[in-house]
Structures are given as C-alpha cells and as structure tokens.
Amino acid sequence: MTLSDSLPALLLVILVAVLLLPPLRRWLLTGPVFKVYKRILPPMSDTERDALEAGTVWWEGQLFSGSPDWAVLLSYPRPTLSAEEQAFLDREVETACALVDDWQVSHESFDLTPETWDYLKSRGFLGMIIPKQYGGLGFSAYAHSQVVTRLSTRSSALAVSVMVPNSLGPAELLLHYGTEAQKNHYLPRLAQGLEVPAFALTSPWAGSDAAAIPDAGIVCKGQWQGREVIGMRVTWDKRYITLGPVCTLLGLAFHLYDPDGLLGDKRDIGITCALVPHDHPGVELGRRHQPLNAVFMNGPTRGQDVFMPLDFIIGGPATAGQGWRMLMECLAAGRAISLPSSNVGMAQMTARAVGAYARVRSQFRMAVGRFEGVEEALTRIGAYTYLMDATRTLTAGAVDLGEKPAVVSAIAKYHVTERARRVVNDGMDVLGGKGICLGPSNFLGRAYQQIPIGITVEGANILTRSLIIFGQGAIRCHPYVLKEMQAAADPDPAAGLKAFDRLLFAHLGHALKNGLRALGHGLTGSHFARVPDAAAAEARRYYQQLTRFSAAFAFLCDISLMVLGGGLKRREKLSARLGDILSQMYLMSATLKRYEDEGRQAADAPLLHWAVWDAMYQAQQAFDGVIANYPNRFVAFCLRLMLFPFGHPYVVPSDELGHQVARLLIAPSPSRDRLTAACHRPGGEDDPLGALELALLATLAAEPVEAKIREAEKQGLFAGNPQANVRDLALAAHGARVVNDGEYALLARRDRLRDIVVKVDDFPFDFGTRRGAAS
Template sequence: MFDNTIPLLGVLALVALAGLVTVRPLRRALITRSIFSAYRKVLPQMSDTERDALEAGTVWWEGELFQGKPDWQKLHAYPVPKLTAEEQSFLDKECEEACRLVDDWKVTHELYDLPNEAWRYIKDKGFLGMIIPKKYGGLEFSAYAHSQVVTKLSTRSSALSVSVMVPNSLGPAELLLHYGTEEQKNHYLPRLAKGIEVPAFALTSPWAGSDAASIPDSGVVCKGMYQGKEVLGMRVSWDKRYITLAPVCTVFGLAFHLYDPDGLLGDKTHIGITCALVPYDHPGVDTGRRHFPLNAMFMNGPTRGKEVFMPLDFIIGGPKMAGQGWRMLMECLAAGRSISLPSSNTGMAQMTARAVGGYARVRSQFKMAVGKFEGVEEALTRIGAYTYMMDAVRKMTAGAVDLGEKPSVVSAIAKYHVTERARVVVNDGMDVIGGKGICLGPSNFLGRAYQQIPVAITVEGANILTRSLIIFGQGAIRCHPYLLPEMRAAQNPDVRQGLVDFDRALFGHIGFTMKNGWRAFRQGLTGSHFVTVNTDVAPEMKRYYQQLTRFSAAFAFLSDVSLLVLGGSVKRREKLSARLGDILAQMYLISCTLKRYEAEGRRKEDAALAHWAIWDAMYKAQQAFDGVIANFPVRFIAAVVNRIVFPWGHPYVVPSDEVGHQVAKALIAPSATRDRLTAECYLPLEENEPVGAIELALKATLEAEQIEAKIRAAEKDGRFEGNPQANVRDIAIVAFEAGVINAAEYEVMKRRNHLRDIVVRVDDFPFDYGVATANKPADDRMAA
C-alpha cells in the first residue's frame, strides 16, 4: 500500500498544480495577486516625457527578432524600395549638378560654406523641400528617394549633404506636416519647399545634452504686445547650441518648457514641452554665430533669446498643441534618424570603397600593387563588406519609413551601427592611402571625411548613450510581446481589470521564456541544422537564416533571464544592456544583408561581400552573448544560461581569409560588383578631380599591366643593369629606348605614369601656407 501511495500522491500533486495554473480565477487568487501587488510597488512611475519616448514610433522587424522565431517570409515580403522615374531623373541630373557645383576643398578651406551658386541651386531645385507634398510646391519624394539623394551628395561633400539633409529630417517642415494648423502649413510649407525660408530646429541645451527632456529653456504664458496689439502669448528664454543651419536659417523650431502660473490657459501650471516656430528676425532672437564642426563646414551654431515675447500662434499646431512638443518630437524623430545619418555615412563609405580600392591598385610598392598585399587586403575587406552591409541597412530602414513605419528602435540601431562601421571604413581607408591621407589639400579625397567622422558619432543621439541606454532599454519594452502589457496592467487605475490583464501577460511571459529556452537549447544541440526556414532562400545563405533563428531564440531567452534577475536595474547596468542591444542590432544588420542579397537577385559575384559581412556580424553577436554571460551577477544562473545557449561551444570564429580575399579583389578592379557597391558615388571623370583621377588611373593601370610585366621581365634578365634611369619612375623610358616595348606600348605606359603621378601626388603649399600673401592689399598681391 505504501508503494502505491507515493505515485498516487505525485499524480494528485501534478493535477493540483495543473489546476492551479490553468484555472485562471484560482491562479489569479493564489499566485498572481501577490506578484501583482509587489510588481505595482516596485514599478517606478513614468513621467509623461518617459512615457512619450517609450511609446513613440512603431515596432517593425526588430519585434520579430525579439520573438525568438523570426518569420522569414515576412522579411522577404517587405517591398523592395524603388525610385519613380521622376526621382531617378532628379538623382541623375539635379544631384549630379549640385555635386558639380561644390569643391569640397574650397568649402572646407577657403569659403567655410557652400558657394552662393550651390545654395541658389539647391533652393531653386527643391532640395530643401523633398519631403513636402506637391500641393505645397514640394517634391513629395519617398523616404527612399530622400535617402538616395543624401547618400549621393555625401560622396561629394558633407557640407552639401547636411545642408540638404537637415530641412528634410526632424524640423519645421516635418512637424508642420503632422501637427501644423492649416494657416501655418499654407504660409510656411510653400516657402520652405522653394527655399525662400531656410529652417533649423533648436532642441539641444548646453545643460541637458542628450537628455533633451531636461532642457532648462522655458516660457511663461502672459499677455504682451505683438504687431501693435495686446495678445495672449509667451515670454520665452532659451540658450541652444549645436543647431544645424541656425546661422543661416530664416525660421526655426524651438523646444522649451511652457508654464502657466496665472492659469491663463487652464489649471495646469507646467503645461509641458512645447514647440514653437520662430522667425530669425523676431525681436530678441539671437542667431548668426557659428560653431566649427571639425572642418565639415556645414552651418551650425547657437541661438539664444531672453524674455522674448511671442504670440501663442507661434506654437506649432496652435495653442491646442501647447505641452505636446515632446510627443511630437519623439514621433517624428524615428523617421528622420532612419534616413539622415545612415544615408550620409553610407555615402562616405561608398566613396571610400571606390577611391581607396582604385588607389590600392594604382599605387605600387615593392613592384606590386599595394592592394595585393595581404595586410592591405584585410583593410580592403572590411571596407567592402561593411559598405555592403551599411547600404543594406540604409535601404531596408528607409523602406520601412515608406511603409508608414516610424521604427524608433530600428532607427537607433541604424544610426549607431552604420556610423560606427563608417568610422572603421574611413580609418581603414586612411591606413591604406598612408601619407597622402594625412596631408590635407585639394587632392586628398579622404582627409576631410576622416576629420568629420566624430560628427556623425556625436549628433542625433551620442553613440555611447544610444548603445547603452536606447537600443535594448527601449527595444526590450517596445518589442517584447509581454513586458509592455505587464507594465500597462500594473499601472491601470482599475485594479481589478489590471489584475486580469497582468495575469494573462505574466503567464504568457512565463510560457514565452520557457519555449525560447527550450528552443535555444534544442537548436544549439543540433547546430541549428534542422531549423525550418519558412520561405525560399538562396541555398548559399540558408545556414545564416538557421543560425539567426537560433540566435533569436537565445537572445529572447537571455533577455528574459536578465530582466527576471536584474529587474529594473538592468537599465542602470549599462554595459550589460549595451551588449544585449548589440545582439539585437547585429541580428537586424544580418537581416538587412540577407534581404539585400535576395532583392538583388542572389548575385553569386556579390556573395563574398554578403558572406564576410554576415559572418563578421554573427561573430560579433556571439561575442556580445559572451559579454553578457561572463558579467552576469548571479554566476550559477550564468553557467546554466551558457550551457543552454552554447551547449557545444561557439559556432563562429573570425571570417575566412579566403572570403576576405574575394572581397578585397572586388574593390581593386572594375566590375559590376564594384559598380553596385558604390552605385551612388559621384564620379567626375576628370584629371583635376581627385576621385576622377583615380578612376582614370585605374583604367590606365589595367591597360598597362601586361606591358609592365614585359618590362619587369626584361629588368630581371639584366637588360637595364647599370642604367640610372631604370628606376620605378622612369623605367618605361629606358624600356622604350632599349626596344623592349614599342611606341604604342610606350604611350600606354606614359599615360599610366601621368595619371599615377596625379593620384599619388601630395599637396604642398608656400612656407607660410599663403597667409602673408592672402593678407596683403590687392595691389601688393598682384605684384607678388
């Protein structure tokens, strides 16, 4: 009897436990109620600005990656963004002309601004109104077209691209389109579209920086005189810096806290952050001074005002939108951040890949093109593969905006990881071109880009804070299927309904965590070889889909374990949060790259670019997993998680040298792959243009290679021994005189040498860099 009792008791216990868990009223009463009560006590109250930031934007593909089982069919179903005929024509004609009008050396060294002709052109041709609908006189371009334009302009000059980028990003036009009154739209949008008005947006404060919600700038509702009449308005004081286009703007958006101590608008003393549209010449407004943003030379500077009276009609959207500024900014930020910096930095990378790749074939050392040295190949590999991935991220993210998304988490990922990869690309480019890169001058095609890289790292959310606070901090709550419902349930003033909702979310969350833990372990045990990919994919890429599915399950499980163990403190453990964000971000970057490879027709000749970029990102994601697990505060749990995620150890090592060789090889010779990789580059095929000279020299170098091989063979046979002219510079002359090459071959070599010398030339200047001459009176200068 005793032997039979034990199994029976076990069965009864299991039945009781099952009943406790599955009978919801019983479960809520005996389990959930106490958890709910404790959760409500520890959950910090959110401010309105925190809530607005958290709820702003939309969840897109990153939500699939958070699920632990991405739907690859959904990824492939996203439309591939395409240009209309009008947009393509604009890119081919107007953008080409805008680039032609700008000489970056003159902009950054002599004018400290775009030339007047370029300013007139981009205003007249609608560059500043690309996002404005045609009914207001704008171009009404898609987000993708906007991205294409910015990318192309960035291959020529950052001052040009930024001057176009900012009016079409977060600023007056976008805010007016979404929130402006009809009167404001009808007045300002046609003027902004035609460049009659030049906009800026003043948000950043010296005392708040990236914590924009804490700006000290404030206004008080009061009565005052405006245009000869007493009206209800605001007396506003502000001190802003880093405001792009502020020195040349004619109207700017201004963000400030609005207060109503006398109750003139209602019973709320602190109305909240408010956005107003202020003419630059309004009495009391101070603009015009400039910052000096690392030789980028785009217009950027401070704006200030003290006790400036302005009517309530200056508020974007009118008085009814007072206090709604933070939500307005958060809702619009995602779209602009999805395009501006990912596009401009991809343009910079494309230019680097094109020019440095060509330079590495033209420039020889030790009688061999430097691009064929394995050490240089490493740098060229990163340049090529990262550029391919950056462009994939740019296009897919811009495409999301055209689908109506405002992907706040994705935009942060794109901003951070594209700009960080751009930093690597440009640094590698500088290493390859060596001494030419560190001596500035008209023929240095990369030096200014190198100087300006920190600008992109810093603006639109400093990269350190974006990585450590936003990507996972916001992504975990927005993308997780149960976290936000749990929080909303706990904050529901109707406690009864809140308990019901919390119970549903809590047990859904528990099941979600267990499923992902088991899925991660099972897929790890089998090396993900049996993971089903639910759509047709390129066979050569299938393993990445399988491994990424495994990593998605492992990430979802690790995130839940981290949140369970650390709770709200995960936000303060910024290093762990950053590494969790790195995993999510690398998965997004890989998804974009896979999407690009499919969208472009599975081109085998481009496969090496995709392989290296994806493998590198997988390796980085794996390192981020290690970083979280190695620093997890509860070591026993860390050990268990490590065994679940990596039951047989690590699947990824550094990318293959052979694949890297194929990537580097694609950069140093003309090909369709190279053209696709650098499709948006502005390429003026003229000898006096640094990038154009490289293009011409690369063609001439390839034409001369067989002739040069003949000369080298003759040299090896001792044909030129003892001739002092048989040096690296003049050996073609000796070979021609010795009859080794004929006249036609000599002309090929002569042209190659001429173009090579232009490419490798390093600029030099007068002893005083021309300062004394520049400071002389005009007559003296003529005499000199």
C-alpha cells in the same frame, strides 16, 4: 490507500486547479506577484513614457520573438525610385555635386557658394519631403536617402545643408502636427527655398537628455500686432543648431509653464515646440560653430524673455505641452535616413577611391592592394560598405511602408556611423602619407576629420548603444513587457490584475518555449530550423543560424529581466551588449535581404558571406560578454550550457574570403559599381576622384606591358641603366627597345596619371596666412 500515498495526487490536483482556474490563480499566485511587480517597477516620467511609446515596432519585433518569420522579411518590397525621382538624382543631384569644390568650401570660403545655395533652393532640395500640394517634391523616404547618400560622396557641407531641412525640423513637424493655416503659409515657402529652416533643441546643460532642457516659456499677456493677447515669454540658450546661422524660420523646443493659470488648471504644461521667424524681436542668430572642418552652417541661438503669441506653437495652443511626443515620433523617421545615408555616402566614396588607389599605387614593384595586410583593410571597407548600404536601404524602406521605426533607426544610426568610422580609418591606413596631408588632391582627409560628427549628433553613440537600443527595444519589441507595464499602471486594480494574470502566464510560456528552442538549436547546430522557400541556396544556413540567435536572444532577455528586473536599466554594459546582439541580427537581416533583392548576384557573394560571418562572430562575442559578466554565476553557467552547449561555433571570416572581397575593390567590375552605385563620379583628371578612375583604367591597360618589362629585368637588360628606377622604368624599357612606341604610350599615360594620383599638396611657407589676413 494511505494518506501519504494520496498526498502527491492531491497536491497535483490543487496545483492544476490553481493554474487552470483564473480567479483562484489570481488570488493565490498572480495577486502577490502583481503587488511585488508594481512595487519594484521603476517609476516612469511622462517624457520617458512618450519616448518608449513613440514610433512603431517593425522587423525588430520578429527578431525579439525567438522565431522570426523570414518570409515576412523577404516579402517587404524592394525600395525603388520613381521615374521622376531617378531623373532628379541623375540631373539635379549630379549638377549640385558638380557645383561644389570641397576644398574650396572647407578651406577657403567656409560655406557653399551663393550659386550653390540658389540652386539648392530653386530646385526643391530643401523641400523633398514636402507633398506636391504644397509645392514640394513629395519624394519617398528612399529617394530622400538616395539623394543624401550621393551628395555625401561629394561634400559633407552639401549633404548636411540638404538633409537637415528634410529631417527632424519645421517641415516634418508641420506636416504631422501643424494647423492648416500654418501648413498653408509655411510649407510652400519652405518648399520653394524662401524659408530656410532650423530646429533648436540641444541645450548646453541638458545635452542628450533633451527632456531636461532648462529653456523655458512662461504664459503671460503681452502686446502683439497692436493688441494685448495671451502669449509666451520665452528664454533659451541653444547650441549645435544646424543651419541656425542662416535660417529664416527657427523651430524651438522649450518647457512651457502657466503659473497664473491663463490656459487652465495645469501649471507645468511640458515640452512645447514653436516656429519663430528669424527676425522676430529678441531672436539671436548668426554666430557659428566650426564642426571639424565640415563647415556646414551650425551655430548657437539665444533669446531672453522673447514674447511670442500662442499661434507660434506648432499645432496652435491645443498642442502646448505635447512637444516631446511630437519630437520622439518624428525623430524615428529622420534618424532612419539622414545619418545612415550620409555615412554610407562616405563609405562608398572610400571603397571606390581607396580601392582604385590601392591598384594604382605600387610598392616593391607590386600594387599595394595585393599585399595581404592591405587586403585586410580593403576587405573591411568592402564588406562593411555592403552591409551599411543594405541597412540604410532596408530602414528607409520601412519609413516608406508607413513605419516610424524607433529601435531600428537607432540601430542604423549607431552601427552605420561606427562602421563608417572603421571604413574611413582603414582607408586612411591604405593611403598612408597621402591621406594625412590635407590639400585639394586629398579626397579622404576631410571625411576622416568629420566622421565624429555623425557619431555625436542625434544622440551620442555611447548613449545610443548603452541606453536606447536595448533599453527601448526590450520594452517596445518584446511581445509582453510593455503590456505588463501598462497593466500595472491601470487605474482600475481589478482590471489591471486580470490583464497582468493573462500576460504573465503567456510570458512564462513564451520564455519556456524560447529556452527549449534555443537549447534545441544549440544541440543540432540549428540545422533543422525552418528556412523560407524563397531563400537563396547559398544563404539558407544563415537564416537557420539567425533563427538560433533569435531564440537564444529572446530567452536571454527574459532571464535577464527576471533576474535583474528594473536593475537592468542601470547595468548599462549588459544592456549595451544585449543591444549589440539585437543590432547584429538586424544588420544580418538587412544584408540577406539586399542579396535577395539584387537578384542573388553570384559575384557579390563574397561581400555577403564576409559581412554575415563577421556579424555572427560579433553577436557571439556579445552573448559571451553578457554571460561572462552576469551577476548570478549559477544562472550564467546554466545560460552558457543552454545557449552554447558545444562551445563557440562562430569564427572570424576566412582569409581566402577576405581576399575575394578585396579583389572586388581594385578592378572595375559590375560588383564594384553596385557596391558604390551612389558615388558621384566626376570626369576629367583635374578632379582627384576623376583622376583616380582614369589612373585605374590606365594601370590595368599597362599591366601586360609592365609584365613584359619585369621579364626583361630578370634577364639583366637594364643593368647599370640609371633610368631603370621605379619612376622612369618606362623610359629605360623604351630606350632598350623592350617595348614599342604603342606600348610606351600606354606606360607614359599610366605614369602621368599615377603621378597625379600620388601627388601630395604643398603650400607656401606661411600657408597663405598673410594673404588671408590681408583679405
């Protein structure tokens, strides 16, 4: 055998030795890669590290894996209410809703009534998350979510006033980080409504970059309760502080410095959170913002060189500088509940009310809900509401399981609020002129005005989509990326290299496996993907298709990280689309879980099918957006060939399916009740929503009689009769003896309730401004 003949075998032996002998591999291969990796890894500040490491990884980790274990999803317990929580929802929450007239709140008083405030405080609404040992209700996250959802179907001012004290704020921070003395003093007072909390974080100059707040505290000595103590002199200027104008206990985030070393060697201590009584000298409160006619209490707070003792720090002096981590860890739980719940409430109210209106209101002698153009809007309203509520429930359930789901809470916040915007916009389109004229009988106008609030707060949606969902998810949820970064940051280079070597080759194997899996699913249409035994037959293909998405997504992520590296952080549009894929997979997971948890209601299947098909189509579009804009066109070509070898298999949901969804909204049924289960349903025709429900029932009762009249019209029985118009046709039919007295009574009741529903409010010429000026 010649040397040339043995050379390939020799090279193969050398390659195998390099790969299988870790010391040799680290010397020849991993070591150089490790040096390059450390050099190109973008620098990370302490605040960025705290944000990345905050919270926990939950189901989104399975979606990142490339091969989700669907049995795990289906094994999560369905969130339920205890008997006590259900009683509170049925009694106290319904009473609170009945106390509020949203028009009066948003147009006349610009605040809840004193009676409503007293009721909320005395019945524990402000202390739902506080454990019973401190006098709170000790409710689950799901119960908290259910309460906020129902309140939101009545009034946003009511819902926000309740959700903020139970979200990110003094109570949440005290429970996790407060000293025993702080807990024992403040938590009972917060639970009883003796203290109204607010939390001041947002700065006019920092906005969503809360880690950059200029508000500062300087450690110094000063007088407190007659003696000299070490404290802080704090200056702040905050805005958008919900409940700020009426709070009695202000949570405050600021950057703490210790220039004189009074607390130790560290001069820049970091973000710190403190609790400040509203009447503490120097605290400025009371002025208000007006957030788009939502009129919940919101306003600025300021203070200039306000001295406060170190005991004001949540957790005491020992937690100074830990405020950013505290906020990031608590934000996940609050964001998972508050905004998803309030926006689902708006969507459920829209679905119930607009669906009824579309059956009561007629044009061209037909209910407007039967027009195909209107059906398109009703379809989105119904299917999005089903998906949104599924997402809200699954995410709140994660919190009750002990999770602090940072990534899925961002997904829920972004996608629920964005879909709520579409739902309310579609509702306004169906209402037409009725919707654009404000007044006591307009049940949707204020929701339309207020939708941007949820989209803006707790992180503007543009930033949530383009920076947070994938930016945080790619590092936290990926099985290897964060560990590789930690290995690169290890102060012991030898230990870091050893860990990186192990992780790198595991990562490469993970990527290769997902690439082959994605290609296999693409070639076979995912028909051979495993499906959990417990899955419903009508949903089995969705699990298979989601498995395909997961494998394709995991592979696309790894290729993107390899090709773009740290530059992916700056390519916000690509990052946003990758986040869209992850989000759509989570929304589909939640929708499938809801269908299983509710007992596979066959009548609800159109809602499931339309929502999932729409999400699959949107995920496919996001894949297409990433590949079409990939900077390396050869890699993009290979990705398209691997992930979609036969083109795009997912299309928009069919018109027939949309027709089935729309039909569920325009008539009473168990499906409609399940879809809008959280809605407060006022009785009586003096309330616009109560009148709608009565008008819907009256319309259905009168439809057989109306069909009889239509036949008479065709025979020309009303020719020349001026009463034979759309408004007075019942009178003409009764006069012509086409209908008897009983049938006329049904029509007359329908017409009276219809007129209440279609009424548009009008006002004096000056809109009452003279009266307002006089008062």
